[in-house]
Amino acid sequence: MSVVALKGVLLIAASPQVVAVAEPPRVPAPVVAPALEEGEELAAQQAGDITVTARRREENVQQVPIAVSVVSGATLDAQGTYNISRLTQLTPTLQFYSQNPRNTFINIRGIGAPFGLTNDGFEQGVGIYIDDVYYNRIASATLDFVDVERVETLRGPQGTLYGKNTTAGAINITTRAPSFEFEGKAEVTAGNLDFKQGKVSVSGPLSETLAARLSATVTDRRGTVYNTTTDQYVQSQDSVGVRGSLLWKVKPDLDITVSGDWNLQDPICCAFSYGSYGSTQRAANRQFPALVGYFPGYAVPSTNPYDRLTDVDAELRARNEHGGLSARLVWELDEANTITSISAWRYWDWTPANDRDYTGLPIYTKVNNPTKQNQYTQEFRFNHQGSGFDLTLGLFGFHQKIRTSGIQETGPAASRWLLNPTSALSNNPAVLNNVVAINDIRLDNTSLAVFGKLNWEVTDRFTVSPGIRVNYDRKDGLYDSVVTGTASDGTRQIVSAVPGSPYYNDSWTAQQRGIQASQYFEPRFSAWNLSYDLNLRYELAEDINLYATYSRAFKTGGINLNGVPANANGAPILAAATIEPEQVDHFEGGIKTQFWDRRVTFNVTGFWTDIKDFQANVSNGQFGTVRGYLANAEKVRSRGFEADFSVRPSARFNAYASGAFTDAEYVTFCDAPPPPELSGGMTLPATGPCSFSGMPSAPGTPGGNSPPFVDASGQDLPGVSKWAFSWGAEANAEGNLFGESGQFYFGYDGSYRSDWSSNPTPISSSQSSPMPR
Template identity: 85%
Template structure:
């Protein structure tokens, strides 16, 4: 009973500290009448009218001179638009897609590729790398924390690997936090809004001696949930996070800088569940589809069939505790004027403690589907940078080790027999048959990656630069999957639910019924391979403000192993051929132009790209092995191509505007054994006759009791999770004025983002296509060089939209579960700096 008190104590203490810091800042702002407001105003604007310096290529460069597709968002823009995590970053970066059922089940894609959609598996790599201060975060779940004292975020699009520690095929998100300062400085920020939204941030930095400086930053976010649970009479999908980051900068000389950093963050919301989305008929027998199944439970009704009522009746315990932290040491030694050695050492941990209701109903079908996970990762990177006359290069070594341990449980309840067994079976009327069928899962991964890479920039002429790069990579994965399923036999004893013919109680009617739901399985997959990747960038500077560039990259995503179970053969043994996943092989082409004009008050950039991927790692069904079970395997070929554009303008200091857009055409080129969509699943499964062939005729979609294919040919269909069209735009106007005796600016800002419809299922389905939507945000306030006070409203016109659609409870009952986007939110923010 003391858990809520313990959980709130750090937060209350943090809020007291934030309030105290804000009060301490007040006297400083009271005497700031002569402080110029232009510096803060300049920082707060989107790109345009001034140079933006980035470090995407491991050295400081003007973004307009970098021959790759990259976007950058400053800390001021993040704060002004309320972007405090990667999820909200998608409204500023059209080609970035982020979808999350909870921190563990999170997918981040760029240009439609990055992670297999719809299935969680620790045995594969991310296609989008996330770096914070040069430290690689291997799992997206460990990077869902709120931003703490961020200086800028760079999103690189396209394969990365000849400049970055870990090879990635889709791109990288490079986050840079503020470094310790030898000048005393600080800031504090408090935000209040509807839905009981409370957010506080504070940061203080300054010298401890002539050679040592420190910075400490804290953040906390708390918000009432947006989904009401009628079972518990409480709101869920809340936000509840706290984070602390500290760093020490030791600078014994101008040539050596050593930064020690540590961070800790905790997310502990009341989360996560889905609302009823819709019903779509499948091929399952009519008496086993959602309307009939619900009728077997007199008195049960779904609380609402409109997902925008934002109600659910989840009856299982819910939790989404996500604890993240680590330590790093970054040393930069300028050996000479032209040579620099950098070392980055890091340890990180991730502790995930979930509780889920995975039947998406208020019935006790699955009472537990929880997979708590603990991860430790260690990385070491060495880089050598050389700047010569007409050329420069970077060479590096990267080592990474990751250990993941998952101890999971799945448990059925008293409604499982009626819901999961055919009503023609006498056992379906006996709740005891499937009640308390328990799977205890022991899942382990040891992941090692070693690499050497190099990149050269060679100026052939004053205008033409060639930049080749190369990477040699070795990866080794060793895993274990041990699921022990126990159930109650017809004689009342607890027994192992074994898939092996002839095993004890194999022919027991109750055990046989339980085996149809889940059976024990054990296997130890492993994978190791060397890979070579390379790229070349060409840059031609036509004029001072016009740059053309072209890129070819031959990249890869390392192979993986299945750690969520694999199909079994006729003897119940796991099929070892399905335990490993082949590496992705990527051919990437890109051309672009970067321009500035009107005395650099306007910027226009245009990029075209084409990416082919062979052996694309995807969620598939086991057609070639004669049974149907979702797991990860390789689709033969995928292609994504498109055009991206960015335009910004700042004609005067009083006005700026921007628009970014992307057209993305991402498709399966060849994918013959894709999982059947809901409307073709659940019927009489036709027999597979080969790797991608089967015999018989498939019934029309949504025919109850019809024939279902063991797999479908998805060739030519769209990839999941990507909109064909995406745009973001906005602007800000300001006028000089005076408030509280301070000279500054009154301002009005507007931002919007649009995404067209997209598929929310691994194979496109008529039931899980998410409609496009347009979101408008407004803000208005007054700022000086010392403080900023403003009011804001997001999703100003209260647009109803869907974040995610899922086929629920086995995928073929016809139930579609929905995760709705945020309704209109509004509030106010006060920021002080000193």
Template identity: 65%
Template sequence: MRWQFRNTVPAALLMALPMPVIAAEAAPAVAADDQGAGDILVTARRRAENVQDVPVAISVVGGETLAAKGVYNINRLTQLQPSLQFFSTNPRNTFINIRGLGAPFGLTNDGFEQGVGVYIDQVYYNRIASATLDFVDVERIETLRGPQGTLYGKNTTAGAINITTRAPSFDLEGNAEVSLGNYGFKQGKASVSGPLGKTVAVRLSVATTDRQGTIFNVATSQHVNSQDNIGLRGALLWKPSEDFKVTFSGDYNLQNPVCCAQIYASVGTTQRPLNRQYAALVARFPGYKVPSTDPFDRLTDLDAPLAARNEMGGASALVEWSLGPGTLTSVTAWRYWDWAPSNDRDFTGLPIYTKVNNPTKQDQYTQEVRYNYEGERINFVVGAFAFHQKIRTSGIQETGTAASAWLLAPGSALSNNPAVLNNVVAINDIRLDNTSVAAFGKLNWKVGDRLTVSPGVRINYDKKDGRYDSVVTGTASNGTRQIVSNDPASASYNDPWTAAQRGVQASQTFEVPYSAWNLSGDINLAYAVSDDVNAYATYARSFKTGGVNLNGVPSLPDGLPALDVAIIKPEKVDHFEIGLKSQFWDRRATLNLAGFWTEIKDFQASVISNISGSNVLRGYLANAGRVRVRGLEVDLSIRPSDRVSAYASGAFTDHEFVRFVDAPCPPELAGGGTGTPIGAPGVSGTNSPANCDVSGQWLPGISHWAASWGGEYNIPATVLGQAGAVYAGYDGNYRSKFSSNASRSLYTDIDGYSVHNFRVGFRTDAVDVFGWVRNAFDRNYFESLAVTPGNTGLISAQLADPRTWGGTIRLRF
């Protein structure tokens, strides 16, 4: 299957149906920016149709544009797509949201699902960490907005990101690319494809990225938050006839940077006693001083080793068989993920926590079968999907010599004795077996020449078996090593040292099963107003699978885990959307509009609870009452001539917790005593609420306004005897203020910012040489702000890249 182009490649929205892989023809050298105007015909539903006729809100970026704009991972993709949000402090602690929905903000938990599906060559990637790899030989990336699940794969409530790599070719072809830049940036990419015989073709690709970190650690004299990535990919196509083909694919990816540091951002006042807040605690360590209180000095003094080794890979077989009036497709895949971190989770240069590391291994198996029928008035997709995942996490948490003074109440003899909390060790064994099976179908019924009705349905069964086992040991007051237990009957329960250790962390073991059936569906109406104007309306009743808490749960007064909060109920989603797709100016301009309204009942969110009689505040996942996200989106692209192209996309998103009465409190309303009256925000030594009612407040991570825009201009030129084009391009993006905490805080709102990127170069059909500068005006801004453990008032930051610049040479044959 292939795209057919008239004029140029557009920025118009592209349908991503679960049919055979669509191969794109290369754009001419003078028109490499695929965000211009024109027609794209797709045959994804076994007939050629203009993408503008397909009633789905989706954005597409082609491989040529990705390379030109330096978009080599999902994080950078957000600069081109306003409705896509990406937050990451390391690969495992990564959240991808569409229209502000997808994953709970603030906690990583193996027991819940993502609301945004990530697919690479039709293979579903369950853990976002296993999809943070650099793009290798990508043909295009499609971002579908809104619930998905009646057409393919795993059910997702917020949308899906479909990444398609370049297919093997029966014509010998290849490309190579080298980029160099500041901060020691070095990136190389190469791909070669060609026939191995009349019926077999192969493609081999490699990509590698290396860059010095943008933050300097004065404690270790290292630049941290570096990049050190390599990706390998191979595909073998066997095509014995025009009606049958099989594509075997395999890949290996390794990220092994010195990473990941979140640094000092600011200090805010909490309701803790003043002698337990950041300034007083730091004063207990004479001579200690943070290297800088200005985060944009990009300095830190983290004393624990940093590592973020992220290895992933897998293999798949894609079978496509033209059978009767339709196509039978089978996708079989195995994937693995191996995560080996080392963190400093006290966010200081003091030996409070010397280890907080949770190495994780995953194996994932998926099988999907679909049949796509094509008739004159009716076409449909029916399919089945099966998924099994096994996750094993073997973690450790260890405290150091500064823990007693930092974590225990000042003034007590125990807080002055480093031995009390030194070498308190938690060994964590976390296991999840996750199985999901589903059947789905989507019908397209052309009622008349202009109206098409498209109902869809999905039935889903999910089963999860989770186990959490944390064994904590510490030194008792008699010098012996003891289990730190919540059980009042344990021998060391009343030992004063063990009691102090239990207030920091105690042993806990539980197993929790979960299983449920879910039925969901959607209906879509599409109406052709004219040849160039199409309207659509969609209603979807969707769900996000329930789950289990696998980071521990609060303890009851008798020491047993509170298993009633171990299960997370499914999210129930009602989604409404209307849209208009239009082309004008002799189809040199495209304007698409979408309006949406999404309400979620039992929204899966982060909470903090202190069970009555329990000694420890524990964060976990639970269900909020209801949230609402609604907004408008616009996409405009124009190409008045072969010399000029431009685009602009914008989104307005209104968002709030409609009802969430037991949310975690922000730091300014936490850390104080129990009882009444409740103190004013940020007043030390006062009483704090057990939880907070945030109904009516912002959802985290969502800006009310977001936009991206840009363009390119080229003129024919001859350089060194080679005919081609000289070009200049510009891309900008903007986000308004957003909250960076699960419950909005005085200290964690991130101000709005804009980023501007430029490039200039010369290209022919075979060569492209250009220079680039990203974040050209060196805008200092935060990607995220976070409240650090213990509620001392310390706020940590994840910084965005400063200004970077460099050059790229690309060769094609």
């Protein structure tokens, strides 16, 4: 799959005040600290300065010895980039995948989160921070941007300063602070597919020491896929968000900001149109063409994926509500010392409804796992500015409760679709009709950390920046799935996987157990880890900086909360209930340059990341059964280079281009899940963690032999494009509209990503017929 996105826009901006500042450039955008006055801001933009807080202090991005991309709020507005998913068009090494808000993954340079499996028991490797508040679940950070000052994307491990588990990077979003001068802004956007979006923001003083800001956004768009069963479009957008903040200047050296937000996304989602059919190793009478043939008169609405048609018959819903409160205190003890405290509570309420079979047949009538989360964080930071050095010390605490109460229910078409056609029971709809799984899934997640970062100016040109973080994590989980079905005598019974249990040998219950059985276990994990890094910066000449970084980072271990394989006695195998922490060794070096009076910026970065015990999605038979769950791949590597270029010859024109090459692969992963074309046949017996007996059939052989796992060593990680580019330009001119001064501007932006695989294990020619090990 390759992706190309192009965009052109002609907009008119009007304001009741004369503003001589042109729209900032794209990437990198000249963002300045909010405290600058208008004249200082203009001078900074013309000088090409970009002030960021990537290292918990304000500094020029060209002097920060890490790879960081910065996009201003004005650029986001001009481009129509209104959420994180669209940020990928500006940041080539940022990948965003979302089937729905809960099944959302963000990766940087190919790493960050396992691809293709939802599980609350593991952590994301890309941290999301909004006004210094850590958002643990990506689903709770899918809000539309409004009143954003800037977005900083930090690439590479950031564990010594940012929360926890930021082994791939961090996205640091800063919103606009309340203003002591009245200001307001309103924006309305319309587009194809009935796209409508409105944003409004107002800020001003309430007294000499109090200022407030209130903003709101509404987005609505018709769906992109038409459901012939319900006569409606699905995959729509329907969101609303409100954010408010109050700034209290207690005294000249003490500020307290209290913020709150509420966001609701309630689209008709999610379904897929028919793409194509690919043969697997299942018996011919269990392949898609045969299965559809068992239901006379049924056919998919279209075999052309570009018709964008579906016929799902179960209820669809993807209601995603989240919000929270935070309090930020900044106390300047004196000119050299500052204390910062950030306290926050956030909640997430996920209410889905799915059609798991994605057809118009009543196979799965309900697959709903609503989730509720409460998250509490507290961070203290102490900043000291000394002579030739500055120091940041901090404490971080995090606690999260997740409760999922789900249901899965099969319908009258399930027997014919899911059971072996050679079984006489496959013709009896009652066997699998109304098999119900009630799931109770719980997670209590606690993390504590102490951290520090030193920036030591050894000479006027050479700066050494070591950092350290000690982290403690504890996870307590519960997985309790109670499955009930109708036995052959017509009574409702628990479908148990334990031999000797009541109705274990009943013919109907045995068939139901092959689809899903009850399971209960309580996984636990706790561990300490130590992260550290060393950044070096050398000023080769004015506006030319060399830098190098080494980082040792960890992503905490996890627990499986989607069920685990069972042994011969039907008991869950607890060895598969936990996953080991990831250990990351990261090397990076680059050069940051500016010339032509800082009108031109050109940066180049090279990186190499090794990960031991990479947390991956597996589906193998090494425990005696085949089931998908999280486990550890022995070693993964990501390497490549990135380049950013921007030019601003005048305040009336700017252009940019960014590119990245990413080579991310499994170095050692001998028990990876088989790709679809090698799955579904007679599973060969596993003889060890990475060995099995027998010879697998050629890929896509109906009724063939399937390996319990494959050796994916040397293969690409899923979801990673080797090449990615973004580019654009903008021209503007002063003008008047309805008697008000403003500017006309025209912008063009494009992006490209090369092919990538969506399978956890892509198949290669060298593995067309994997040999036993």
